[in-house]
Amino acid sequence: MTNQRANLQVIEDCARRSHAGTIDFATVVTRLAAAGVEAYHVDYRAGRSVYYTADDQAHAFALDLQEPAIGAEFDGLAVQAAVRGAQQGAVNYPEFVRRTRAAGCVGYDVWIAGKHVVYHGRRGERHIEHFPGAASGRANVEVVKQVYAAYGRRDVAAALALYAPDVQIAQSPEVPWGDRYQGHAGVREFFARLMHALDSSLALERFIDAGEHVVALGRSRGALKAGGRRFDVPIAHVWQIRDGLVARVEYFIDNPTMLAALGRAG
Numbered sequence: 001m002t003n004q005r006a007n008l009q010v011i012e013d014c015a016r017r018s019h020a021g022t023i024d025f026a027t028v029v030t031r032l033a034a035a036g037v038e039a040y041h042v043d044y045r046a047g048r049s050v051y052y053t054a055d056d057q058a059h060a061f062a063l064d065l066q067e068p069a070i071g072a073e074f075d076g077l078a079v080q081a082a083v084r085g086a087q088q089g090a091v092n093y094p095e096f097v098r099r100t101r102a103a104g105c106v107g108y109d110v111w112i113a114g115k116h117v118v119y120h121g122r123r124g125e126r127h128i129e130h131f132p133g134a135a136s137g138r139a140n141v142e143v144v145k146q147v148y149a150a151y152g153r154r155d156v157a158a159a160l161a162l163y164a165p166d167v168q169i170a171q172s173p174e175v176p177w178g179d180r181y182q183g184h185a186g187v188r189e190f191f192a193r194l195m196h197a198l199d200s201s202l203a204l205e206r207f208i209d210a211g212e213h214v215v216a217l218g219r220s221r222g223a224l225k226a227g228g229r230r231f232d233v234p235i236a237h238v239w240q241i242r243d244g245l246v247a248r249v250e251y252f253i254d255n256p257t258m259l260a261a262l263g264r265a266g
Contacts, residue, residue: 007035008059011051015061021092029131033112043107044070044097065097071104073221074121076204077152078103083117083129084149104203125203125219140241141207144214147239147246148204156191160184164245171251175258199223202235214239220253224261231261 010031017023032040032051040051042063050060082099085091091099100108100119105127108119115131143162150159169190171178177193194200200222208215216237223230233254240248 010035011037011059015049018093019063021094025086029112038113039109039111041107041109044101045106068098068102070101070106073201074104074125074203075201076127076218077148077202079105079119079127080129080149081152087132121203126205138209139244140212140214141209143241143244143246144207144216144239160187162246163187164242164247167246168248172255174255197225199225212240212242214241229261231258233257
């Protein structure tokens with residue numbers, strides 16, 4: 001009983017100090033693991049966190065979470081940016097909560113034993129972050145994640161640095177920006193045509209590591225710049241990585257759904 005009481009005090013202290021922004025994530029995880037916590041769930045909508053121990057006990061704590069309102073659309077790249085800021089010490093926990101709520105995150109699960117965190121959107125979207133130093137996929141997956149992160153920061157130069165000089169890009173010509181492009185000039189042309197037509201954001205849900213190829217699954221959401229009609233389409237991006245650089249990428253979307261938004265017959 002004494003140990004249980006001491007462990008509960010550790011959990012309470014970690015919860016209190018986290019939400020005050022006076023303790024970092026790595027310290028929280030280390031202390032919770034030592035207290036027998038296997039995982040915990042933070043629910044932004046219910047305003048509570050629940051900690052689960054190895055003996056199947058659950059300990060819930062209320063959270064004072066009010067601002068900002070949770071965003072309507074899940075932005076996995078914005079969540080990732082908030083995580084990176086926290087890892088670098090530039091974002092404390094209260095600010096992290098504000099940023100992830102604004103990015104449409106409704107809560108997250110920390111799997112201490114599994115060494116990863118799963119962030120959830122309103123429609124079941126997921127963004128997975130592995131603990132620093134934990135196995136997070138092989139190098140090719142990390143290259144693809146870096147490309148998405150660069151685009152999320154609107155850092156085109158950083159993104160281009162991850163493409164091979166003779167990179168190839170392809171998308172179905174059924175959509176106005178779809179074609180085959182080559183080289184860094186082709187990358188710029190593709191995204192110029194895409195951004196001329198759409199104002200969109202990606203909600204990435206999963207990466208499939210297939211060796212030289214990486215498949216990114218998720219959804220693209222936004223609005224047409226001509227007319228403002230909104231769209232929400234599933235996507236599958238197939239990347240080919242060679243020598244640490246993007247050699248080829250093919251963008252697949254649900255064409256009928258996008259064509260309907262464009263006002264065209266499928």
